Amino acid sequence: MTPAQRRWAFLAGAAGMVAFYLWGMAGLPGFGNYPGPYGNIINAIAVAQTHATGVVSAVNFEYRGFDTLGEEFILFVAATGVSTVLRHLRGERERSALDEAKDRDVPPTSDAVRLVALIFTGPTVVIGWYLASHAQTSPSGGFQGGVVLATGFILIYLSGEFLVFERISPVNITDAVEAVGAGGFACIGVSAVALGLPYLSNFLPLGRTPGAVDSSGTIALISFFVGIEVAAAFVLIVSELLEQTLLIRQVSP
Amino acid sequence: MQVFPFIVVAWILAVGLYGIVTSRHLIHQIVCLIIVQSSTYVLLLGVGYVTGAVAPYFYDIPVHTPAVDPVVQALALTDVVVEAAVTALLLSFAVQAHKRFGTLDPAELAELKG
Amino acid sequence: MNPAGITAVVTPYTVPAALMDTLQVTVLVLVAAGATAVVLTRAPVRQVIVLSGYGLLLAILFMVFQAPDVTLSELTVGAVALPILLLLALAKVRRREE
Numbered sequence: 001m002t003p004a005q006r007r008w009a010f011l012a013g014a015a016g017m018v019a020f021y022l023w024g025m026a027g028l029p030g031f032g033n034y035p036g037p038y039g040n041i042i043n044a045i046a047v048a049q050t051h052a053t054g055v056v057s058a059v060n061f062e063y064r065g066f067d068t069l070g071e072e073f074i075l076f077v078a079a080t081g082v083s084t085v086l087r088h089l090r091g092e093r094e095r096s097a098l099d100e101a102k103d104r105d106v107p108p109t110s111d112a113v114r115l116v117a118l119i120f121t122g123p124t125v126v127i128g129w130y131l132a133s134h135a136q137t138s139p140s141g142g143f144q145g146g147v148v149l150a151t152g153f154i155l156i157y158l159s160g161e162f163l164v165f166e167r168i169s170p171v172n173i174t175d176a177v178e179a180v181g182a183g184g185f186a187c188i189g190v191s192a193v194a195l196g197l198p199y200l201s202n203f204l205p206l207g208r209t210p211g212a213v214d215s216s217g218t219i220a221l222i223s224f225f226v227g228i229e230v231a232a233a234f235v236l237i238v239s240e241l242l243e244q245t246l247l248i249r250q251v252s253p
Numbered sequence: 254m255q256v257f258p259f260i261v262v263a264w265i266l267a268v269g270l271y272g273i274v275t276s277r278h279l280i281h282q283i284v285c286l287i288i289v290q291s292s293t294y295v296l297l298l299g300v301g302y303v304t305g306a307v308a309p310y311f312y313d314i315p316v317h318t319p320a321v322d323p324v325v326q327a328l329a330l331t332d333v334v335v336e337a338a339v340t341a342l343l344l345s346f347a348v349q350a351h352k353r354f355g356t357l358d359p360a361e362l363a364e365l366k367g
Numbered sequence: 368m369n370p371a372g373i374t375a376v377v378t379p380y381t382v383p384a385a386l387m388d389t390l391q392v393t394v395l396v397l398v399a400a401g402a403t404a405v406v407l408t409r410a411p412v413r414q415v416i417v418l419s420g421y422g423l424l425l426a427i428l429f430m431v432f433q434a435p436d437v438t439l440s441e442l443t444v445g446a447v448a449l450p451i452l453l454l455l456a457l458a459k460v461r462r463r464e465e
Binding site for chain 3: 254257258261264265268269271272278280283284286292294296300302306307308310321326330336337340341345347348351363
């Protein structure tokens with residue numbers, strides 16, 4: 001099928017799909033006229049039930065905790081998949097980072113990039129830690145905190161060299177941290193079962209209502225574990241890709 | 254305004270699919286897949302919006318202030334982060350495909366036999 | 368117009384309804400234009416930069432839809448993590464072509 005034929009076939013199919021889609025959209029109550037009961041119910045009872053003022057995180061880690069466990073494991077499996085797919089194939093050789101650094105002739109990183117990345121590394125790590133540990137009070141949570149933490153590590157790579165990045169995030173420690181994060185979440189659920197409650201119910205003391213770090217029971221704990229797992233997964237993915245780009249060379253064709 | 258966000262969602266979806274179908278570079282295709290996924294975030298948040306309401310965080314406003322739906326926000330939030338990891342997996346496939354076959358053109362990749 | 372019977376309550380953070388509507392329509396149009404721009408940019412390295420700008424536009428859209436959590440996620444993922452991954456993959460591919 002030539003590209004032009006493919007384009008016409010796509011346009012015909014897309015026109016049909018968009019027509020059906022818009023016909024379905026016409027049956028919706030319209031933008032802004034939210035009819036459904038669940039949002040209003042959860043907004044009314046979440047603060048009283050969980051002592052968490054951040055209702056989105058309460059939904060994520062308490063009302064919908066099992067789904068979040070599944071999503072966290074999607075992340076875990078994707079990071080494992082990247083490590084597996086980018087393994088050393090036959091006919092490749094990995095030079096050590098020091099040898100590779102000696103005979104690279106790329107221009108050095110510009111001073112502006114290094115300075116800006118260095119200045120922002122500290123605040124980024126602090127902000128990431130704050131986001132991961134305050135899920136129950138304000139717009140924060142494990143997922144965003146983890147990604148911001150991983151960004152801090154990437155800034156270290158940008159402001160320095162790959163050697164520095166490799167030294168502060170060695171693969172086995174990153175693997176261990178990621179496993180602790182993923183397993184920790186699952187184990188919190190299992191400890192609830194050990195106490196005779198359903199899986200992943202909130203069994204820690206709930207604390208006071210305008211949320212503090214220790215309020216809302218297991219929500220803060222789960223958010224912390226999710227934060228370190230997401231950070232470790234992203235650092236692992238980036239370090240695998242960096243290793244591929246910088247270190248692995250083809251030996252035989 | 255009643256249905257305009259959903260028309261934008263349909264447009265983004267169609268444009269992303271067009272990019273995937275007519276692409277000549279595997280990485281360009283992966284970026285178009287990211288665009289298609291982003292249309293679902295807009296759809297989710299558009300469905301949960303309440304006119305005249307605030308964000309569902311009751312730290313400093315009284316609990317019964319009308320707020321938007323938090324459930325769809327929770328869905329979209331985990332969606333965004335998980336999409337990045339799945340994109341990383343797709344990128345590693347593309348890198349290995351390039352190593353094996355030497356080309357990133359989907360048309361040529363379809364014709365190769367092992 | 369509002370079957371749930373919810374009327375707007377004026378808090379310190381409420382924006383006038385007309386302004387909110389205009390803001391939302393503007394940002395939605397910009398997002399649609401941004402998506403078209405990303406798809407129509409064929410060179411991969413340039414497309415990554417346009418994708419980063421599109422991520423910023425999406426974050427603004429999520430903020431205007433009263434979803435600060437999703438804004439935070441999209442900001443870090445769409446403007447930092449995704450471009451880094453894409454640029455690393457592109458560097459690996461281009462190195463092989465040399």
